[in-house]
Amino acid sequence: MVLLAWPLALTNLSQMALLATDSAYLGHLSTEALAAVTLSGALFWTVLSPGFGLSFAAAAMLAQERGRRVGHVRAMRRTLRAGLLGAVLAAVPGMVLLWNGGAVLLALGQEPGLAEKAQDFLRCILWGIPAFGIFLTLRGLMAAMERPWPPLVMGLLAVPLNALLGWVLIFGHLGAPALGVRGAGIAGAVADGFMAVALAIFIARDRRLRRYRFFGRLWRLDMARLGRLVRLGLPIAAQMLLEIGLFSAVGLVMGSFGAQAVAAHAIALQIASTTFAVPLGLGQAATARVGLAIGAGRPWAARRAGWVAVLLAVAFMLPMALGMMLAPGALARLFLDPAAPDTAETAALAATLLFLAGLFQVSDGVQVVGAGALRGLHDTRAPMLIAAGGYWGLGFLAALALAFPAGLGPAGIWAGLVLGLAGVAGAMTWRWARLSRRGGLTARARPA
Template sequence: MTENDGEAAGARRERAGWWAEARATLLLAWPMALTNLSQMALLATDAAYLGHLSTEALAAVTLSGTLFWTMLSPGFGLSFASAALLAQERGRRVGHVRAMRRTLRAGFWGAVLAALPGMVLLWNGGAVLRLLGQDPALAGQAQEFMRAVLWGIIPFGLFLTLRGLMAAMERPWAPLVIGVLAVPLNALIGWVLIFGNLGAPALGVQGAGIAGAAADTFMFAALALVVARDRRLRRYRFFGRLWRLDLSRLGKVLWLGLPISAQMLLEIGLFSAVGLVMGAFGAVAVAAHAIALQIASTTFAIPLGLAQAATTRVGLAVGAARPRAAWRAGWTAILLSVAFMGPMAAVMLLAPGALVALFLDPAAPGATETAALAATLLFLAGLFQLSDGVQVVGAGALRGLQDTRVPMLIAAAGYWALGFTAAVALAFPAGLGPPGIWAGLVVGLLGVAGAMGWRWARLSARGGLTAGRGLAPIAP
């Protein structure tokens, strides 16, 4: 074989490696992305019901949403940490059964402990909203919803932990099926309890909260049943001795997961703060902001699924001490995110009005003004689609390396020091109003994406990538 033949064969192997990684990533990512969309469908169902009940009911539950999702952030962060650890342990193979069992048990304990402070705050959510200057009547209705839905926080956290386990096992289908089944279950219970159908009392917003908690409990119970009865998973005995508190492994999950939770809180806090600032420009601005944000959030579900897949694929490669495979896995997920978000950006840039029209009745009062402003905001959302996709997948790939503290600092600097500051400056001193706020988001997300991409490129390119070196396989 000549030297040229050897180079050609090497190039073919390299191309085959990229295609194989892309296929493995997509097979893992798209069920996870659809599971994320099923969670959004639960919220859409509640909004549709409550919108028909009364404007006040919809406003009250929308108002409680910021507090509710903020309280879910610790559970999300710890579940992502558990998923990263589980993937590395499975990739290591040697002694992985016991290690994965310990991590899952610690993840369960972490989910419960992380939920308790949030449940206390939500129980008193009405008082919190009143302290924040919200209308007392709406705060009272919001508290009815929160006191019902909070009972689903622990089951939902446990479901997220099990979903991370299934991702590490590269078996994302069961969470998807269960998440899809939860949508009609939530719709049925909500229809009965919100409106008082089938002889049940009409509970209004409280009924919506009960339906949400029931759907969360169903998702955990159903997935736990799948894990317990599956022939391939049964040998792991994942649910053995769940009552034992493994402080060492719990500390590892917390050390890795709390920065992820903080990063999510920073992002949620940014969009919550932007919504509050938007209120200074009136109802039309708030409605336009909500429409543009709903569309942007829907497209974001896909790169979020790719980010979850990146955590697993990178973690498996790190556990198996295959640095080249880890590098390829992260870049493959980032490139797939760009391939999806690019066309989404094009649609938002070229036809924002057509998308906005799906959410508005042209005959409704103020529809013309709202549609015009929403189209402008959606155009700006098109400008940050690529950045949003790169930053979330970059963070997911870094989680596979157990690198979470620096991404948290990047989020703090990018979202707040850069993004929020730019949003306020462009909206008020520069006089751009609501479009200035979204222009600030463009600036912030671009900064975070650049920093996350740089961090991933720097760490993944280093040699000597092996598992088991403390909490970070690569030193920062």
């Protein structure tokens, strides 16, 4: 599990590094440019949710098909074709929305100047969305094949490529025009294209993978397989939208408490997102390991893989939680300029939020790994309903109640997140335990 999960986790961190590079460049360009691209982030990740859902569904299907062994090559080839087609089709509505991103942000009450700059950025980076969806689908294939290192290599190579292109296009070095936020968008789209093309070339040329002929007859439409992929993937996409929407809504509510609260929220969220990349990789590995075992008709192995992934998530997130709870102030000051006049107040609030983030680290890790293990069983509807109830029915309502009627302010919002994530983690674990105890794995294990 560790050998499969760590490269997946590092690949997730490489995707974060792409965004961090753009933020660093644009922060030196102007505060307005950084704010505009930061504002674009929530909208951009929201439209990526359908692609993520379909890619995770494809990974689950591919893992079970490989586990069956008999006839698995043809089945995997058909699923991959459906996954690649689904990734491209899922990108189209999002691209249309992002092309009109400025109007969307204006409708949400954002400043016209920031909305205009955000639209410039979005109209450039949106061209990389189909390629990013293809990369995610191919990464799921490599996870099912238990070869996670090639996607990691492509992701790591994309970081310096994005950094070089951003440096040239944002600031106008090496004789190029200074494009500002447009340059950041172009660099991001090119990096996404590079990852997809490079990974596809590797799969087509690798000696061990070449015999599968994964890209053979790509033009053939398999509507039945695509329909199955959509039915499995839409609940995953909805679950991701619920989670992304929760943190986006929390960010908007945080704005009512002023700039310092927004800055403190951004610091705590950045650190929590970084630690989250590791259990996210464990969840992706759990999908593959559970799916392989179920496809092979080995329910005991699937049960063991799911619980091992959960325990590994706890083992990693527990020290992360202790670090945030024991040294929140030191972590917060890493993101702040000591010479700024309001640093002390912002650092104090960020330290409070980081302490609360420490309280939900274990819950956050367990819930994402639980969802990944359940995806290996092709169980996606129940996790979606759990996310709806936990994130919004419990977490967001508690955040509003604690922040305003209870008078806890920004700390109350993050306390609500603690409750919501704890509820989701408990429900995901209960569902996995229930399926294991009552023979749910045996019912899904259908050897060829």
